[in-house]
Amino acid sequence: MLMATLALAVMGLLLGSGLGLAARKFAVSDDNPLLKEIEGLMPGSQCGQCGFPGCGPAASALVEGQAAVTCCPPGGVALAEKLAELLGVTLDAGQMSAPLLARIDAAQCTGCTRCYRACPTDAIVGASGQIHSVLRDACTGCARCQEACPEDCVALVTQAPTLDTWRWSKPQAV
Numbered sequence: 001m002l003m004a005t006l007a008l009a010v011m012g013l014l015l016g017s018g019l020g021l022a023a024r025k026f027a028v029s030d031d032n033p034l035l036k037e038i039e040g041l042m043p044g045s046q047c048g049q050c051g052f053p054g055c056g057p058a059a060s061a062l063v064e065g066q067a068a069v070t071c072c073p074p075g076g077v078a079l080a081e082k083l084a085e086l087l088g089v090t091l092d093a094g095q096m097s098a099p100l101l102a103r104i105d106a107a108q109c110t111g112c113t114r115c116y117r118a119c120p121t122d123a124i125v126g127a128s129g130q131i132h133s134v135l136r137d138a139c140t141g142c143a144r145c146q147e148a149c150p151e152d153c154v155a156l157v158t159q160a161p162t163l164d165t166w167r168w169s170k171p172q173a174v
Helices: 002-025 032-039 057-064 076-087 112-117 146-147
Strands: 098-105 154-158
Touching: 032 057, 032 076, 032 112, 112 146, 146 154
Parallel strands: none
Antiparallel strands: 098 154
């Protein structure tokens, strides 16, 4: 009985390692390197503001030319510029909408935590029964917290320009 168990264990180990080596040697990869690079540039918040269910499908649409390089509001102008350079298209910064940021009215907040649970980027901090606050650097302006709030105390406001998001409205003279 012991010999049979040992023989089956050795045979399973040899066949398993043989299959693993064969999978590595004969692996076929049809991944587009451009697609992987664009997916790496995307914010990864899966907010859906671009009209696609997540950053992966949005990157696929960008590679196939079915989406504009300005489709990602959380990425802002900086991401649009990188995508335009990578895809070799011209950027029309006038198409970009201003980045939004969630703001919670402390006077109306009851601390129900529904906005906290709805946030895909964990940009809202607080606890049950406590007033909640929004972390500016983590908020993508996806409006999920606004939809989840029963008190209507969450509003989306235009972000004040920072050094990363400010752009001169007039084109530079060459």
